Amino acid sequence: MSQALRLLDPTAETATETRPRRERPKTLEGATIGLLDINKPRGNEFLDRLEELLAARGLRVERFRKPRFSAVAPTELKQEIAGRCAAVIEALAD
Amino acid sequence: MRELPDGLVAVVKRECPTCALIAPLLERLAGECGAAVASEDDESGLELSFHAGVEIVPTLLRVAGGREVGRVFGWNRDEWRAFTGLADLGADLPANRPGCGSRTLEPGMPAKLAVRYGAAKFASRLRDVPPGADEAEWCFEQGWTDGLPVVPPTEERVYAMLQGTRRRADEVLGAIPPNFAECTVEKAAINAVLAGCKPEYLPVVLTAIEAALLPQFGLHGILATTNAVGPVVMVNGPIARAIGMNARGNALGQGNRANASIGRALQLVVRNVGGGRPGEIDRAVFGNPGKYTFCFAEDESDPRWESYAAERGFPPRASTVTLFPGDGVTPVIDHVSRRPEDLVKSYAGCLRALYNPGQVNDVAAFLVVAGEHANVFYEAGWSKARLKEALTERLWVPLDEVVEGRSGKLQMSAEELGQPRAPKFRTGSLNIVRAGGAAGKYSALISGLGSRGINPVTKEIRE
Numbered sequence: 198m199s200q201a202l203r204l205l206d207p208t209a210e211t212a213t214e215t216r217p218r219r220e221r222p223k224t225l226e227g228a229t230i231g232l233l234d235i236n237k238p239r240g241n242e243f244l245d246r247l248e249e250l251l252a253a254r255g256l257r258v259e260r261f262r263k264p265r266f267s268a269v270a271p272t273e274l275k276q277e278i279a280g281r282c283a284a285v286i287e288a289l290a291d
Numbered sequence: 292m293r294e295l296p297d298g299l300v301a302v303v304k305r306e307c308p309t310c311a312l313i314a315p316l317l318e319r320l321a322g323e324c325g326a327a328v329a330s331e332d333d334e335s336g337l338e339l340s341f342h343a344g345v346e347i348v349p350t351l352l353r354v355a356g357g358r359e360v361g362r363v364f365g366w367n368r369d370e371w372r373a374f375t376g377l378a379d380l381g382a383d384l385p386a387n388r389p390g391c392g393s394r395t396l397e398p399g400m401p402a403k404l405a406v407r408y409g410a411a412k413f414a415s416r417l418r419d420v421p422p423g424a425d426e427a428e429w430c431f432e433q434g435w436t437d438g439l440p441v442v443p444p445t446e447e448r449v450y451a452m453l454q455g456t457r458r459r460a461d462e463v464l465g466a467i468p469p470n471f472a473e474c475t476v477e478k479a480a481i482n483a484v485l486a487g488c489k490p491e492y493l494p495v496v497l498t499a500i501e502a503a504l505l506p507q508f509g510l511h512g513i514l515a516t517t518n519a520v521g522p523v524v525m526v527n528g529p530i531a532r533a534i535g536m537n538a539r540g541n542a543l544g545q546g547n548r549a550n551a552s553i554g555r556a557l558q559l560v561v562r563n564v565g566g567g568r569p570g571e572i573d574r575a576v577f578g579n580p581g582k583y584t585f586c587f588a589e590d591e592s593d594p595r596w597e598s599y600a601a602e603r604g605f606p607p608r609a610s611t612v613t614l615f616p617g618d619g620v621t622p623v624i625d626h627v628s629r630r631p632e633d634l635v636k637s638y639a640g641c642l643r644a645l646y647n648p649g650q651v652n653d654v655a656a657f658l659v660v661a662g663e664h665a666n667v668f669y670e671a672g673w674s675k676a677r678l679k680e681a682l683t684e685r686l687w688v689p690l691d692e693v694v695e696g697r698s699g700k701l702q703m704s705a706e707e708l709g710q711p712r713a714p715k716f717r718t719g720s721l722n723i724v725r726a727g728g729a730a731g732k733y734s735a736l737i738s739g740l741g742s743r744g745i746n747p748v749t750k751e752i753r754e
Contacts, residue, residue, distance in 0.1 A: 202420040205413055205444045207435055207481040207563040209472030238652075238695070238702070265744050267512020269468075 222283045225256055231282035233270075234262040240290040247286060261285075294357040295343060299326035299375070302340045302350045307391035309366050310349045316371075316381055317349075324375065326351075331394040340395050341404045347390040351375075365390035402451040411450040414461060414477055430485075435563055437555065437583055441485035452480040455490030456497060457754055464497060465504035467565030468511035469572040474500060474564045479556070482563055486556035486584075491534050492549055494754045496556045498612040499524050499586075502750040503557060509745050513616045514567040519579045520740050522561075523617035523657075524554050524586035525724065527600035528610030530752055531588035538590035540728030543620050543659070543735060554586030579618040590725045593665065596675045599724045603749050615657065615722075615747035617739030621645070625664070626732045631673045631681070634664060638734065639685035643715055645738045649694040651701075651713045655720035655741025658682075660734045661727030675723050686715035718743050 222228055230251055232244045248258045261278055263270045278285050301317050303310035320326035329336035331348065343352055347364040351374060354360065363370045366388040372380045395404055405411040420429045426443045430436055442448065453460055453476070460477040467474045476497060483496045503510045503522055513520055526536055537547035545551065561567045569575065575582075591598045600611045625637040638658060646654045660668070668678060689712050695701035707713060715721075720741025727733065741747075 201422055202426050202443065203417045203446065204420060204426070204430075205415045205446060205449050205481045206418055207415075207444060207478065207485055207559070209467075209470060209474075209478070209564045209566070210416060211470065211472055211566075265509070265512075267509050267516065267745070268506075269511060 225254075225283065227257075228283035229257040229259055229281060231278045231285035232258055232260050233278065233285055233287045234260065235287060235289060236263050236266040237290050240288045243288045243290045244286075247288070295339065295352065295354040295359060296327055297354050297356065299324050300339070300343075300352045300354055301326055301328045302331065302336065302343065302345045302348055302352065302393070303328060304331040304348045304391065304394055307348050309388045309390045312384060312388060313349055313366050313381070316384075319380075320375065320377075323377070337394060337404070338408050340393055341408055341410075345393045346396060348393055349390055350393075399447070399451075401454075402447040405450050406446040411446055413446065413449065414475065415481060417446070434568075435485060435559075437558060437562060439583065441559075442487050444481045444484040448484045449477070449481050452484050452488065452490050452493055453477065455480075455493035458497065464500050467500075467504070467560060468567065469515065470566035472564050472566065474560060478564050479560060482559040483552070483556040485563075486559050487548065487552040488556050489534070489548070489552075492553050492556075494752050495526055495530060495534070495549075495553050495610075495612060498750050498752040499553065499557045499614060500560055502612050502614045502748045503561075505748045505750070507744070507746050508614055508748045509616075510561070512745070513740070514561055514565075515572050515574055516740075517574050517576045518740060519575055519577045519618040520616040521579065521582040521585060521618070522554075522557055522614050523581060523737060523739065524557060525599065525613040525615075525657075526553075526586070526588045526610070527591065527598050527605070527613065528752070529608065530610035531591075536586075536588035538588040538592075538726050542587045542590070542726040542728075543585075543737075550586045550588070551584050554581075554584030557586075558582060558584065581618065585617065587726055590727070593669070593725070595669045596665070596725060599722065600749065602675070605749070605751060610752040611749050612752060613747055613749040615655065615737075615739055615741075616745060617655075617657065617737045619738060621736040621738060623734040623736060624732070625734075628732075629667060631668050631671045631678065634667055635678070635681045635685060639682055641736055642682065642721070643686060643688070645715075645736065647694060649688065649692045651688050651693050651715055651717050652695065653740055653742050653745075655716065655739045655745075655747075656722070657737040657739070658721065658723045658734060659726050659737060660723060661725075661731065662729040663732045664734050665725060679721065679723055682721065683714065683716070686721075687712040688715055716741070718746075720746070722747065 234240045234244055251258050317328050329339045331337045331340050350362055350364040352359050352362045363374045368381045368386045420426050427440045430441050458476050462476045464474045479497055483493055534549045536549045567573055589598050605611050623641045628634045693713055
C-alpha cells in the first residue's frame with residue numbers, strides 16, 4: 198500500500214484579492230488631473246500635449262515623475278498623487 | 292522527542308559483527324545493571340537511536356533524568372569497563388573492535404527519519420497529491436513549473452536541502468516582486484528542490500536571490516520588461532569548484548547539474564514566490580532560452596587576468612554570485628587573428644551590433660573570452676583593463692548613427708555635449724570575464740541591459 202504523497206508548497210501561499218476599481222469622478226469640473234511621467238524617454242512630449250489639451254478645457258494639471266521606469270512608483274509618490282488629484286494619467290512612451 | 296529511559300541503553304544493529312561479538316555482555320549488563328537494548332532493526336530502537344544522535348553501533352549510553360550523561364561506542368574493553376564499573380567485563384573478548392555505522396546515517400536516512408520522527412518542522416503548508424495522480428503532472432497542474440518537469444518537493448527532500456546551509460529556515464531573504472511576497476530560506480529550499488539542486492548548491496541559490504533583490508539590480512523591471520532579459524548568474528570563488536560548476540567547455544550550455552539547477556531555482560522563486568509569470572506581469576516580447584536557467588562559473592584557473600570578483604574588490608578566498616540582466620549568447624569566431632589588436636577589431640564589430648548598431652543606451656555586454664583567445668592577450672602581456680580600453684577606443688558611435696541621435700533626441704551629459712559621437716557602452720556597461728573550453732578560437736558575448744540605474748550586482752556567499 199502506498200501512502201499519499203505530500204508535497205511542500207513552493208508558492209507564497211497568498212490568495213489574489215479582487216477589489217472594485219475606485220469610482221470614476223462624475224465630472225472633471227474643477228478637478229486636478231495628475232500626469233505621471235514614468236521616466237521613459239519622450240514620455241514628457243506626450244504628457245506636454247495632454248497638458249495642453251486638458252488646460253484648454255480649463256482643468257488644472259499637476260505633473261509627477263517616477264524616479265525610474267523599471268521600478269514600481271514609491272508609496273510616497275502614489276500617496277501624493279492620490280491626495281492632490283481626482284484622476285491620474287500615466288504615460289508610456291519610447 | 293521521546294525521553295530516553297534512565298540507566299544504561301545499548302544501541303545495536305543486527306548486521307554489525309561487533310554488536311554480535313558483545314551480545315553476551317549486553318545480556319549480563321541487562322541482568323546486573325538493568326541495561327536496555329535498543330536495536331536499530333526495530334522501529335522503536337531506530338527512533339531512540341535517531342533522537343540520541345547515535346553515529347556508531349554499538350553505542351552504550353548512560354541516561355539520567357531522561358538526558359544522556361555519557362556514551363562509549365565500538366568495543367573497547369578498558370573503556371567499557373570504566374564506563375560500566377564492571378572490572379571483569381569482556382575478559383574473553385579481544386581488547387578492541389571498531390563498530391559499524393548507525394542505520395540512522397545510511398544514505399537518505401537522516402532526512403527520512405527527521406520527517407518520520409517529527410524533527411523536521413516546516414512553516415510551509417503541505418499539499419496532498421490525490422491518490423493515483425502522477426506527481427509530476429500534478430506539479431504542472433499547480434502552476435509550479437517553468438514548462439519542464441520539476442522534482443516533487445517532499446518533506447524529506449526539503450529537509451535534506453536545508454542541510455546545505457547553516458542559515459535558519461525562517462530567515463527572510465526579502466520580498467520577491469512582482470507580488471513582493473516574503474521569501475524565506477525554506478521557500479527558497481523548496482524551489483531549489485523543484486529545480487533539481489543538490490543541498491550543497493543552496494548557499495549559491497540563497498545569495499543569488501538576495502543579489503536579485505538589491506535595488507540596483509531592479510528585478511521587478513527585469514521580469515516585467517518587454518525586453519528579452521532575465522537574470523544571468525555568474526559564480527566566482529572556491530564554491531564554484533567545490534560544487535562542481537562548469538567554467539570550461541560548454542560553460543554557457545547544458546549538461547552541468549549545478550549550472551543548470553542554480554539558475555533555474557532563482558527563476559522558480561520569481562515564478563512561485565513572487566508570482567512573476569509570462570503573459571501576466573512578465574511582458575517579454577521574446578524572452579530567451581536563458582529564462583529557464585542561465586548560470587555559469589568564471590574560469591579562474593589562470594592568474595594572469597584577475598577575476599571579475601577580484602576586479603570588484605573581493606579577496607580570492609571569497610565566493611561570490613554576480614547577477615546581470617542578460618539575454619542571448621552571441622559567439623565571436625576568429626580563428627585567424629594572432630595579435631590582440633586584431634582580436635579587438637573582431638570583438639568591437641560584434642559588440643557594436645548588439646541590440647542595434649545605433650543603440651548606445653540601455654545596452655550592456657559581458658565579453659566571455661575562451662582559452663585560445665585569452666592566450667593571445669596573455670602572450671602579448673595585455674591585461675583585461677588594457678583590452679577594455681582598446682575596445683572602448685573602437686566603440687565610438689557617430690551621432691548620426693545613434694538611434695536617438697538621428698532625431699536629435701539623445702539625452703547627453705555635460706561632457707558629451709558637443710561631441711560628434713557617443714560611446715557604445717555609455718555607462719561603462721562592458722565587462723570582460725573568462726570561461727569556455729580550451730580548444731577553439733572563440734569568445735562569446737552575453738548581451739543585456741545596462742544603464743546608470745541598472746548594473747550588475749555582486750554578493751558574497753554565506754554558507
